[in-house]
Amino acid sequence: METIATENIKLNPKDFASDMDVKWCPGCGDYSILKQVQTVFPDLGVAKENFVFISGIGCSSRFTYYMDTYGMHSIHGRAAAIASGVKAANPELSVWIVSGDGDAMSIGGNHFIHLMRKNFDVNYLMFNNQIYSLTKGQYSPTSEKGKITKTSPYGSIEEPFNPSELALGAKASFVARTQDRDPKHMQMILKRAHQHKGTSFVEVYQNCPVFNDGAFFAFSDKETKKEEAIFLEHGKPLVFGQNDEKAIRLDGLQPVIVDMHKEGVNDLWVHDEKDKTKANIISRFFDSEFNGAHFPRPFGVIYADERPTYEDKMVGQIEEVKIKKSKTPLGKILSGDKTWTIL
């Protein structure tokens, strides 16, 4: 991120709160996300006027109105496409897309995959609550199979998307997962997303207390968290379990859960954010059963490897052409190559 702070006035989280009343339901996970974003923003080294939020439609997308930055609350599914234009036209801005699971993966699915592929240096926060909330409770493209909702009274027959697997498949250069009930972790991930130069896809598990309450509690409740969630750290082994006694080992391309007390600590899988093949495997710790076992859900940076961004290549190409070929004067553009004169 090359955005330059113009002044060194220290901002604080309150400076990023707009004067609009926040109108999410009481207990909504979005409050936590708003708070964490406002908490980390003063530390990002970006001048306040250079932050831009672009959101789509849905509960999540109201986020834009609550940040005292520049922002556009746009139309359903299109935030990624609008943000592409913002970043292409002005690469100096720090662009944040806020979207939900329906907005990003359903109506905006096409823009989502192409944004990942193009790799603009923007941050994509997808608040995943696995339900359509603003329309009051229909299944979403991330709702689990069999889910009973207003439009699936007999259970959803659809296979849900696995967002991190989808993002990796679409060539995302940064894929991470965090959750509303883990503020410190979310702050760390937000900072990492900002630091990453390229499209940073952050999936935030977000509780909808009204239409899908407790969907992710297993990953944050004290009793279950240690068994159900695994926290990835670059260069550290994949360890989880009630007493941190379990780890994951790769047997060829097959992940295997091992008990370190019984099987020792040799050959454990050490997380390497830049290893795309392994990131692909980690992203698949998703379905309740994978590879014949129940794997914990990964949180943290699953994959991060920088490659040139779209806007840098776009500007770079323009600069390259400009060196080879000077600006064509308007007069020459008007006349073209072949003219004739009538006296």
Place this chain on the structure above:
Amino acid sequence: METIEKNLEKNTAVKEVDKIVVRFSGDSGDGMQLTGMQFTDTAALLGNDLSTFPDFPSEIRAPIGTVAGVSGFQVHFGSTEIYTPGDQYDVLVAMNAAALKVDLPRLKHGGIIIANAQGFDIKNLKLANYPDGLNPLENGYLGNYIVHKVDITKLTKECLIDSGLGMKEVERSKNMFVLGLLFWMFDKPLDYTIKFINEKFSKKPQIAEANIKTLQAGWNYGENTEIFTTQFKVAPAKLPSGTYRNITGNQATAIGLIAASQKSDLPLFIGSYPITPATDILQELSKYKNNGVKTFQAEDEIAGVCSAIGASYVGNLAVTTTSGPGMALKTEALGLMTILELPLVVVNVQRGGPSTGLPTKTEQADLLMAMHGRHGEAPIPILAATSPSDCFETVFEACKIAVEHMTPVIFLSDGYIANGSEPWRFPNEDAIPRIDAKFLSAIQKEETLLPYKRDENFVRPWIKPGTKNLEHRIGGLEKQNETGNVSYDPINHETMVRLRAAKVKKIEDSIPLLTTDSGNENAKLVVLGWGSTYGSIKTAVKELLNEGYDVAHVHLKYINPFPKNLGGLLHGFDRVLIPEMNSGQLLQLVRAKYLVPAIGYSKVQGLPFTTLELKEKILETLKAI
């Protein structure tokens, strides 16, 4: 006007004529578009006025030799003013039987046919579905025409026998033979095309040489054989003095956008998805990286307009280019743009619809979509270009309105003028007006930021993200007047709907009043047109005026808002006739708004009006008054 002088060497007659229409017709792979364009360029450089009409199928390579694969290029050039590509042609080049079959109906009686003999062998005749045993080139079948059967394929092969080129490349050169022959027929030099060939094949000198040799061979064939006895001479046109170039509508649109960017000092951003017949504009603009033009080939039509919305938000001159089906996909985003009140130019190069319809053919059937095709009340200014070169001025004007009135603007072109070309007396760059882009960059300390506070034209300020202390949110939810904060207040909503409409209506103060293009303001009958029908109507009305009829021509290019005096002007005529390449869309708008008893004349065939059709309809209408 015809004068005939004898060419003594070969007994060739040279005929002077005012104007000529030539139709080059062949298989999609025969290079007829290139041949036609080269012929046109030379005619233009020699000072003829002209108008062209490329007419090709949507299939890139339909089965060879079939009627579906026929690709035509029509050029009308003359020593007088030319406004249309011509109803009927004087000369038809038919590279195969299918081409003859498709294009013979519009060849003038007594017209000249140059037929490639090999294209009329048994196989080709069968592919063109001629009845068994019938070869139209034989047995007086084409008795009403002058037929020159030339074995172009064979002559080309003979000419290139030592070229060392493969059979395919040799075959591909046969269009140059035709071009050479036509240059001889119309007494035009080969230099411009030779220069073009040398540039195009600068890295393949062998191919360049072969093409030039074939071109020359075609010319020599006309000069030396006894078959061709007449050369036609079309003197330069007496056009207004100045410097000219030949230009298509799509080129003029691209150039107009670059000019608007320079005259507004705004960077140009194009977010588009390829679609026929608008793709040329994106392609043309993508060449101007040296001028800093940013072209973004988006993942779909929606992303095309949305990326442009993003670019507009941060202060660029933002444009999206498309055609009907893409326009349909962009409508939701245009609603957003209407409520955001940011500048955007949407170029819709109309084609035959609905759905995929006739993608390579022309139509004016998106007018009501441009006018009404959005959810909610979302008025958008509409401008329509009247000719290929007029695309420059009209798209420039669209940019000016968008930027100075903070609104999306729809610019309508269509396949006919987008691909067609004509000479253009291009303006001096200093004569092009400025576009006044104003950004709000600061407010007084005690002042509250009001992003939706309007000036005397109901225009709100443009505030770029990155501007210090002016952080604010905009969005698709209804806004409170002036503050722009979300508001669900009923009265406020109505106020905002009315304000957005008033802003668009206010544009009428800055657009020119309408006058008749030809004829008197109290004529018995006025022909009211819009957009690309200009040339056909102008020609028809001029001819009728010369014949002494009491008619007039009024042409619209500002459609929303209409020029202020349109109603008054129309009420001055006894009858209003509105020809359109749709089922009567302007007709509806005009009748509803001005309560004039206008009559429609529609043609929905994917083809422009012919002068003859219009004249007949005008006379019929006149008689009924």
